[in-house]
Amino acid sequence: MFDQYRDPLLRYSVSFGVPVPDGEEIVQEVFLSLFRHLQLGRSRQNLRGWIFRVAHNLTLKQRYANKRLPAATQEDADIAAQRTDPRPNPEDACSDAQRQQRLLAVVRALPDVDQSCLRMRAEGLHYREIAGALGISLGSVSMSIARSLGKLIRADQG
Known part of the structure; x- marks a missing residue:
């Protein structure tokens, strides 16, 4: 493990x-x-x-x-x-740096619970596991992740 x-x-x-x-x-x-x-x-x-x-x-x-x-x-x-x-390719890392900084700024601006939900989901935890780890409801996890992803998508498109 x-x-x-x-x-x-x-x-x-x-x-x-x-x-x-x-x-x-x-x-x-x-x-x-x-x-x-x-x-x-x-x-x-x-x-x-x-x-x-x-x-x-x-x-x-x-x-x-x-x-x-x-x-x-x-x-x-x-x-x-x-x-x-x-990263296997340094050129890709350079070209992605600006986009990454923009998205990180969006993540850092999220409330702590939303950040935690997003981070745990990014590490592969299921919604039930996230809810149990943070002591919140399954619906709260779902809403938090949907809200966070929406903000990230808007920032990435803009």
């Missing part, structure tokens, strides 16, 4: 503005918590949603402890991108 979820959890944590080293610590804490959870014989249902919920909570705690702004620094984003999602 660590190999499968390390990079998505790191991206998720860094997207909240924590530095990459703190994100790596959070990922380690998530899997330590998972080990304890399983060792105590607790539920094995929806472990993916469970680990993202733990990562979410630990990231918010770390962000509060760091007293940082929600947006990661460009250096942290560059390091995370190099480690987790290297």
Whole structure:
């Protein structure tokens, strides 16, 4: 599971503005918590949603402890991108930079719940898993994602 979820959890944590080293610590804490959870014989249902919920909570705690702004620094984003999602073609990366900045500005302007829903969905979680991880209704998740995607589509077309 660590190999499968390390990079998505790191991206998720860094997207909240924590530095990459703190994100790596959070990922380690998530899997330590998972080990304890399983060792105590607790539920094995929806472990993916469970680990993202733990990562979410630990990231918010770390962000509060760091007293940082929600947006990661460009250096942290560059390091995370190099480690987790290297681009095969540098020309494509250059041509997409302006579009990416515009869309990131839209995402950063979204309310925290909408950002969290969008991030978790981007990591492949299902609506039910997102609802469980954030403690909101399934309908709220659906509306949040639809509203967020609408804003992103309008920004991309404009």
